[in-house]
Amino acid sequence: MSDNIKTQDVEYTNEWVKWIEEAVDREYFKFYEYNQFNNIQHIGTGGFGKVYRANWKNSEKQFALKSFFSLDNITVKEIVRELKIQREVDFHDNIIRCYGITKLESDNHNNYWLVMEYANGGSLRSYLNKNFNNLSWDDKYNMAYQLSCAVSCLHNEGIVHRDLVIYLTLFNY
Numbered sequence: 447m448s449d450n451i452k453t454q455d456v457e458y459t460n461e462w463v464k465w466i467e468e469a470v471d472r473e474y475f476k477f478y479e480y481n482q483f484n485n486i487q488h489i490g491t492g493g494f495g496k497v498y499r500a501n502w503k504n505s506e507k508q509f510a511l512k513s514f515f516s517l518d519n520i521t522v523k524e525i526v527r528e529l530k531i532q533r534e535v536d537f538h539d540n541i542i543r544c545y546g547i548t549k550l551e552s553d554n555h556n557n558y559w560l561v562m563e564y565a566n567g568g569s570l571r572s573y574l575n576k577n578f579n580n581l582s583w584d585d586k587y588n589m590a591y592q593l594s595c596a597v598s599c600l601h602n603e604g605i606v607h608r609d610l611v612i613y614l615t616l617f618n619y
């Protein structure tokens with residue numbers, strides 16, 4: 447029984463890995479050579495992995511690199527889910543852009559990382575912690591409006607965010 451489940455898991459993982467490799471081959475996403483990134487620094491950790499800031503080649507341009515703890519079935523599915531969502535909402539100014547994908551190769555496995563726009567202002571929470579008392583109602587209105595536009599864009603594409611606590615924070619500090 448347990449062998450059976452393991453075999454299925456491997457098959458599913460291969461299916462999603464294949465999806466990523468085909469998308470890269472067909473140039474649906476830009477592929478970034480991992481070894482061309484430099485100055486890689488850890489900036490945060492989420493439920494699925496760590497996030498790093500890095501420079502690309504010799505440019506000043508900074509990217510956020512989103513790594514994943516392991517390349518198991520659930521994680522690869524999460525990568526594909528995120529790539530698909532990003533592709534749907536790529537046009538919106540208030541949503542972080544996904545530029546492509548990179549691959550970290552190691553002895554016994556490959557791991558795909560997302561290459562994303564780097565938000566250099568920190569999180570909205572830390573921004574509010576520092577600046578809330580100096581914000582006018584116009585500032586708050588503008589932020590709430592931009593958040594609403596982003597959420598509305600997601601909803602128009604049939605996507606639910608599921609983690610919008612910060613919304614309430616904006617008005618209840």
Ligand SMILES: Nc1ncnc2c1ncn2[C@@H]1O[C@H](COP(=O)(O)OP(=O)(O)OP(=O)(O)O)[C@@H](O)[C@H]1O
Pocket residue numbers: 489490491492493494495496497510512542562563564565566569
């Ligand atoms: N594009 C980015 N630019 C700058 N910092 C980022 C970027 N993406 C993520 N971070 C930082 O890394 C942290 C972890 O981000 P990540 O997207 O992995 O997880 P999360 O959205 O916080 O949680 P979850 O994994 O549950 O979705 C964030 O809280 C943020 O501080």
